[in-house]
Amino acid sequence: MSVTHPKGYRAAGIAAGLKTGDARDVALVVNDGPDAIAAGVFTANRVKAAPVLWSQQVLRGGIVRAVVLNSGGANACTGTQGFRDTHATAEHTAAALRAGSKPLLIGAGDVAVCSTGLIGELLPMDRLLPGVTAAVKALATDGGPAAAEAIMTTDSVAKNAVVTGDGWSVGGMAKGAGMLAPALATMLVVLTTDAVAGSEALDAALREATRLTFDRIDADGCMSTNDTVLLLANGAANVEPTQQELTAAVTAVCQDLAEQLIADAEGATKHIAIEVLGAASEADAVEVGRSVARNNLVKTALFGNDPNWGRILAAVGTTGAAFEPDRVDVAVNGVWVCRGGAAAEDRSKVDLTGRDVTILVHLHEGELSATIRTTDLSHAYVHENSAYSS
Amino acid sequence: MSVTHPKGYRAAGIAAGLKTGDARDVALVVNDGPDAIAAGVFTANRVKAAPVLWSQQVLRGGIVRAVVLNSGGANACTGTQGFRDTHATAEHTAAALRAGSKPLLIGAGDVAVCSTGLIGELLPMDRLLPGVTAAVKALATDGGPAAAEAIMTTDSVAKNAVVTGDGWSVGGMAKGAGMLAPALATMLVVLTTDAVAGSEALDAALREATRLTFDRIDADGCMSTNDTVLLLANGAANVEPTQQELTAAVTAVCQDLAEQLIADAEGATKHIAIEVLGAASEADAVEVGRSVARNNLVKTALFGNDPNWGRILAAVGTTGAAFEPDRVDVAVNGVWVCRGGAAAEDRSKVDLTGRDVTILVHLHEGELSATIRTTDLSHAYVHENSAYSS
Numbered sequence: 001m002s003v004t005h006p007k008g009y010r011a012a013g014i015a016a017g018l019k020t021g022d023a024r025d026v027a028l029v030v031n032d033g034p035d036a037i038a039a040g041v042f043t044a045n046r047v048k049a050a051p052v053l054w055s056q057q058v059l060r061g062g063i064v065r066a067v068v069l070n071s072g073g074a075n076a077c078t079g080t081q082g083f084r085d086t087h088a089t090a091e092h093t094a095a096a097l098r099a100g101s102k103p104l105l106i107g108a109g110d111v112a113v114c115s116t117g118l119i120g121e122l123l124p125m126d127r128l129l130p131g132v133t134a135a136v137k138a139l140a141t142d143g144g145p146a147a148a149e150a151i152m153t154t155d156s157v158a159k160n161a162v163v164t165g166d167g168w169s170v171g172g173m174a175k176g177a178g179m180l181a182p183a184l185a186t187m188l189v190v191l192t193t194d195a196v197a198g199s200e201a202l203d204a205a206l207r208e209a210t211r212l213t214f215d216r217i218d219a220d221g222c223m224s225t226n227d228t229v230l231l232l233a234n235g236a237a238n239v240e241p242t243q244q245e246l247t248a249a250v251t252a253v254c255q256d257l258a259e260q261l262i263a264d265a266e267g268a269t270k271h272i273a274i275e276v277l278g279a280a281s282e283a284d285a286v287e288v289g290r291s292v293a294r295n296n297l298v299k300t301a302l303f304g305n306d307p308n309w310g311r312i313l314a315a316v317g318t319t320g321a322a323f324e325p326d327r328v329d330v331a332v333n334g335v336w337v338c339r340g341g342a343a344a345e346d347r348s349k350v351d352l353t354g355r356d357v358t359i360l361v362h363l364h365e366g367e368l369s370a371t372i373r374t375t376d377l378s379h380a381y382v383h384e385n386s387a388y389s390s
Numbered sequence: 391m392s393v394t395h396p397k398g399y400r401a402a403g404i405a406a407g408l409k410t411g412d413a414r415d416v417a418l419v420v421n422d423g424p425d426a427i428a429a430g431v432f433t434a435n436r437v438k439a440a441p442v443l444w445s446q447q448v449l450r451g452g453i454v455r456a457v458v459l460n461s462g463g464a465n466a467c468t469g470t471q472g473f474r475d476t477h478a479t480a481e482h483t484a485a486a487l488r489a490g491s492k493p494l495l496i497g498a499g500d501v502a503v504c505s506t507g508l509i510g511e512l513l514p515m516d517r518l519l520p521g522v523t524a525a526v527k528a529l530a531t532d533g534g535p536a537a538a539e540a541i542m543t544t545d546s547v548a549k550n551a552v553v554t555g556d557g558w559s560v561g562g563m564a565k566g567a568g569m570l571a572p573a574l575a576t577m578l579v580v581l582t583t584d585a586v587a588g589s590e591a592l593d594a595a596l597r598e599a600t601r602l603t604f605d606r607i608d609a610d611g612c613m614s615t616n617d618t619v620l621l622l623a624n625g626a627a628n629v630e631p632t633q634q635e636l637t638a639a640v641t642a643v644c645q646d647l648a649e650q651l652i653a654d655a656e657g658a659t660k661h662i663a664i665e666v667l668g669a670a671s672e673a674d675a676v677e678v679g680r681s682v683a684r685n686n687l688v689k690t691a692l693f694g695n696d697p698n699w700g701r702i703l704a705a706v707g708t709t710g711a712a713f714e715p716d717r718v719d720v721a722v723n724g725v726w727v728c729r730g731g732a733a734a735e736d737r738s739k740v741d742l743t744g745r746d747v748t749i750l751v752h753l754h755e756g757e758l759s760a761t762i763r764t765t766d767l768s769h770a771y772v773h774e775n776s777a778y779s780s
Contacts, residue, residue, distance in 0.1 A: 044708075045704060045707040045708055046706075046707040046708075046709075046713075046715060047703050047704055047706065047707030047715045047731070048707075048715070074700075076700060076704075077699075077700050077703050077715075077728065077731055077732055077733070078732055078733070079716065079730060079731060079732030081732075082732070118700070119698075119700025119701070119703070119704065120699060120700040120703075120728070120732070120733050121733065223704065223707070223708045224704065225700075225703075225704050225707065296686070296767075296771075296775070297775055300771075300772050300775035300776040301775065301776060303772065303776045304775075304776030306776070308509075309467075309510060310464075310466060310467050310508070310509025310510040310615075311509070313437050313467050313509070313510075313615075314435060314437055314466075314509065314613065314614065314615050316436075316437065317435040317436040317437030317438075317613070317615065318434075318435055318436070318613045319436075323436075325436060325437045325438070325467075326469065326470075338467065338510070340469060341437070341467055341469060342467055342468055342469030342471075342472070342510070343467070343468070343510050343511065343512075377686075377772060377776075378772065379769050379772050379773070381686075381690075381772075382690050382693065382767060382768060382769050382771075382772055383769070385686070385687055385690035385691065385694075386690040386691060386693045386694030386696070386767075
């Protein structure tokens, strides 16, 4: 139930000593073909880690035969040496795969690289490269779960997902204890499919899927230097789904992984869904949802079990979305505490004792909607992000 | 040393029972003339409290004879009844002043209103209106400090400031334990001057002053529904300063109050100044400074005494400012931990044990600069904002 679920993929996750203890920290996903089409989405942060700059170049060619990933170091803000290290990792991976038990005729330019961990420090290449060699040796058609484990940082669980079509499937793994829109606790995602798909179809499916899933979770509004989502297709199933089928399957896997990410968000005591209804446009709905999701005063109120709809309304007021302050309704866990921009049902009726919180914001401007998922702002969030570097 | 320092002003602060205990909660500032010119700056939040909507109308006329302020209730998100209550408060204030020991010939349209406290609840008018009557009776030419006390909410100290010119002065009071750019812990500021100043000069001075001071403090990036800054001028000193002199004096009072606000920010353990240097424009410098100031991961790192420059660089990367990632330098408390976008001096040299933190971000794109002041994100911030409604 992972990246090795679709036919024609092998993966591995091994311990190379980048993380303390004997935890897995180097992952490898190999596409055995026949095709090696790929699409990628990367962080919008202008400060991009070396592996992001490298993988963007690789993706420009549209071909990816292998993805090598490491935890234990982000290789971000590491200057030209950092980029040389990423390049060396790709070269080493390609060489090891050419020399492997099932030799692949590939070059460094076919290898995408992802890293996650502390920013600003060079990777210990003397441990990483032997780790890559070991990962190549450990490659297996059921190696997906080990790979998913190897990319964990502050994650408490590994994250895998699979959706099956008619004779084909999409598999995926993710790491991230923050989020995409996104936390510095980098989000890395590798998706695989054995469907037959052209470059454009793959790219369209991935962009639509990320727009509807990862772009709508927001743990702390911070944007990582390393976020990467890759989708590989090898056609091994010999089935070509329609664009709609492909997009739906990729979106379903991404949604599954997105929910696992937000469920594992650092220090969260609440899982909050903000559903914006009656928006004039989808963009308005997303903007309003995100503004509420990022508001520290809303997030601390929910941590304190306080259905403080005034803070929600104030967050809506900072957006450029179409709305009239005296027409907005707000419900918290089913109780319409605010109607027409003023107090309505008694806030004491709101039950916030559970882990799940649903906030409805009705703008009464149109028919469009969007849901943004986030978490509360807790003592544990402050603790995790102040006590440990990342 | 307050709003009653300039000639021709009286003020009062009394307890009307809006807050628990016998704390002062209704303030009144009266301009005895001869002039009654005024300028105002209000929250940019589109969800504006009733007193903001009212005071914006009053300011359109350019004349303010009295400002009545209350803590213990924001009168925001209170619908048409909330607006009626604000109107009634202004009417009652004008009537009480017409009937006072020193009768003023004014109407409700000459009275600005400010409120601060919990959003979404109606004010207890049965206590507020008698409070206004009592405030009129208590008016005194040394009543400024009592007025400043009456507008406190989660503030731990009252905030007053004065700057003197040649024969004229500017006085001010402020409340706010968050900030302007701004926290829901509303910022209210009343400034007074006995200088002779026309409407346009006053407006220009106030806009420049707020742009350089209150707009550059940012405790939690949240924007209040009630923020108001008013500047009254009565010409009682019979001195007309130049525009430059007036702007400088108003800016100095605002800077003094802004520093008091950030020093009193809720739950802060650090006072952080982010100085952005070498920017291509002042707007770029402000955007970069604010992005760093609002980044929860930077703020939690500083709470944990961690000079995590990677998080700072990542925050810079989310802006649209002109900069090249491999040319940015970052210093934390004087140690250049990052040069050219990569690690430089040893981060262990950074001393973060004190309360004051200075972060320098050099963009190497031009000659312009700006300083944004903020605070860290601490357990106490989470506690104060989760345990108490506002």
